[in-house]
Amino acid sequence: MPILELQDFEDRLVTGDLTADGVQYSPEVTSGAINTWTDAPSKLVEPGIRGEIIRLEIGLTAEFIQLNTTTTLTWQWQIRNKNGTWVDLHPAVEEAANTITSYTARTRQGFASLGANLNVVPFEVKLRFQTSEANQGKARVKSSSYARVIFKGLT
Helix, strand or coil, X not given: CCCCCEEEEEEECCCCCCCCCCCCECXXXXXXXXXXXXXXXXXXXXXXXXXXEEEEEEEEEEEEEECCCCCCEEEEEEEEECCCCCEECCCCEXXXXXXXXXXXXXXXXXXXXXXXXXXXXXXXXXEEEEECCCCCEEEEEECCCEEEEEEEECC
């Protein structure tokens, strides 16, 4: 049986045209119906070979804005094996009304817990958010967001 080497792969969640200040964003997404999750951009992390995750480090930054002073905005990052069941990376975060009236960055970073729905590459990462009033929030993902995975190739 061949010995498989560990692979180290890093992927950025946002790419695009270069900018003067080096900061890029995904297309902005507007929230939908009242208290209904809206998916912001998702990213398939695909290193080119399938593998068993040994360690997964992620740094995720999104920017949000409330479009009026009376709506709350709730957000959360999720992850899953490709086409699997979504797993929460952290508890949902609620931003009180009238607290993010201009685009405001929020970051979650660290090492993800591995489990049945997060244990192989490729995998997907997504941001989701909702507002207490229809169409009253926007979100975008910042180019500093990344996923770095150490994995063992599967045969």
